[in-house]
Amino acid sequence: MRSSAPTLHDARWNDWKWQFRNRITRVDQLAKAIYLSEQDKQDISFCLNTFRMAVTPYYASLMDPANPHCPIRMQAVPTVAETRVLPCDLADPLNEEGDSPAPGIVHRYPDRVLFLITRQCAMYCRHCTRRRMVGEEDHVITETALQAGIRYIRQTPAVRDVLLSGGDPLTLSDGMLERIISELRRIDHVEIIRIGTRVPVVMPMRVTPDLTRMLRKYHPIWINTHFNHPRELTPASRQACEALVNAGIPLGNQSVLLRGVNDDAAVMKELLLGLVKSRVRPYYLYQCDMSQGIGHFRTRVETGVEIMRSLIGNISGYAIPRYVIDAPGGGGKIPINPEYVVSMDEDEVVMRNYRNRIYTYPQHRES
Ligand SMILES: *Cc1c(COP(=O)(O)O)cnc(C)c1O
Numbered sequence: 333m334r335s336s337a338p339t340l341h342d343a344r345w346n347d348w349k350w351q352f353r354n355r356i357t358r359v360d361q362l363a364k365a366i367y368l369s370e371q372d373k374q375d376i377s378f379c380l381n382t383f384r385m386a387v388t389p390y391y392a393s394l395m396d397p398a399n400p401h402c403p404i405r406m407q408a409v410p411t412v413a414e415t416r417v418l419p420c421d422l423a424d425p426l427n428e429e430g431d432s433p434a435p436g437i438v439h440r441y442p443d444r445v446l447f448l449i450t451r452q453c454a455m456y457c458r459h460c461t462r463r464r465m466v467g468e469e470d471h472v473i474t475e476t477a478l479q480a481g482i483r484y485i486r487q488t489p490a491v492r493d494v495l496l497s498g499g500d501p502l503t504l505s506d507g508m509l510e511r512i513i514s515e516l517r518r519i520d521h522v523e524i525i526r527i528g529t530r531v532p533v534v535m536p537m538r539v540t541p542d543l544t545r546m547l548r549k550y551h552p553i554w555i556n557t558h559f560n561h562p563r564e565l566t567p568a569s570r571q572a573c574e575a576l577v578n579a580g581i582p583l584g585n586q587s588v589l590l591r592g593v594n595d596d597a598a599v600m601k602e603l604l605l606g607l608v609k610s611r612v613r614p615y616y617l618y619q620c621d622m623s624q625g626i627g628h629f630r631t632r633v634e635t636g637v638e639i640m641r642s643l644i645g646n647i648s649g650y651a652i653p654r655y656v657i658d659a660p661g662g663g664g665k666i667p668i669n670p671e672y673v674v675s676m677d678e679d680e681v682v683m684r685n686y687r688n689r690i691y692t693y694p695q696h697r698e699s
């Protein structure tokens with residue numbers, strides 16, 4: 333008997349448009365992929381009033397069907413905790429609206445802008461920072477908004493780095509993406525174009541030879557992706573990363589520190605070393621921010637600091653991301669580091685190394 337649920341052996345499995353069209357968006361579809369109690373079904377339906385669900389068949393295939401604490405499932409499947417809004421929660425915790433001089437543009441730092449070109453994602457991550465705008469509907473930026481964003485960049489010579497984000501830019505067609513990227517490339521002061529995408533993790537078949545052939549025409553292109561757990565490093569996702577790197581695109585990774593998913597030194601280390609093996613350079617580890625309904629994912633900051641302390645010195649520097657808090661209210665990303673300097677005065681700096689031993693460096697003196 334042939335099941336109606338898509339399977340690994342489906343001939344169209346490797347076609348990203350098929351993956352996208354067949355995303356799990358309803359509770360009855362989800363119940364075919366994982367075990368759900370009647371209570372789970374009710375809770376999930378209730379959550380879907382707040383923030384939609386969409387899980388690619390590929391990402392769903394990585395879930396442990398029996399375990400509600402499966403780290404893949406926790407990122408993809410709503411829980412009733414999402415409906416709890418804490419007093420400290422904010423709709424737009426990073427004040428992106430406040431720093432927006434043109435539609436879709438967030439200009440916060442002197443030399444670079446964020447350009448949000450779609451609200452659509454391949455999968456809607458339960459911990460998403462931009463829950464306020466992502467995924468309400470699968471809608472792409474309007475032509476007018478797009479042109480206004482590009483005009484702002486063209487008229488602002490300080491912008492030498494444009495970061496395409498959203499939503500997920502790689503859910504757009506190759507043609508639409510190429511139109512945006514080629515227009516940006518024609519602006520002299522735009523030195524680098526970056527894309528932030530979770531596609532290599534949740535829909536790796538999107539990274540086709542046509543896509544990489546297109547992107548490589550517009551170098552320098554940099555891409556940051558978003559792996560949070562070593563179980564996401566499958567043969568398919570690693571192949572997608574390697575295809576991007578082979579097209580000359582330096583690939584970074586931004587993880588979010590998530591309670592119950594990766595707030596553990598051993599899990600984090602396995603993830604980071606796995607990324608480096610796939611030639612992906614860990615870039616940021618974000619403290620989970622103050623968006624509404626994601627309080628259950630937050631850890632204390634000490635947890636992140638201790639994880640960083642366990643990494644620094646113990647594994648290759650290449651595998652170590654920068655731990656940052658994107659400051660509520662729009663202060664930007666602020667690095668949070670374990671403390672290694674014990675004291676610093678006119679004569680010397682006293683430091684602690686990764687093994688907790690104390691060393692002294694004599695200060696240089698003008699003679
Ligand atoms: C994160 C971010 C950037 C990019 O910052 P980098 O530290 O250069 O990666 C740019 N603009 C905004 C608004 C951001 O949040």
Ligand code: SF4
Nearest residue numbers: 453456457460499530
């Ligand atoms: S891919 Fe990014 S923008 Fe989309 S839901 Fe996940 S975290 Fe949010």
